[in-house]
Amino acid sequence: MEKVVLKVAGMSCGGCVDSVKAALLALPGVRSVEVELAEGRVVVERDTGLPALETLAEAIGDAGFDVIG
Secondary structure, three states: OEEEEEEEEOOOOHHHHHHHHHHHHOOOOEEEEEEEOOOOEEEEEEEOOEOOHHHHHHHHHHOOOEEOO
């Protein structure tokens, strides 16, 4: 397993955190998600290389937020 850190814009409340977590945890290979709201940081623990970074970013985008780094 590996950890991936993503910078996410647009999160401002607990509901945002829940939306991001739900979107990512629905993806095969994602084992855990930690969201640091104040820093706009999302830490994803996933199976090595799966899902792809593009898939993680797409899921966050579908939830209404932008991956900026």
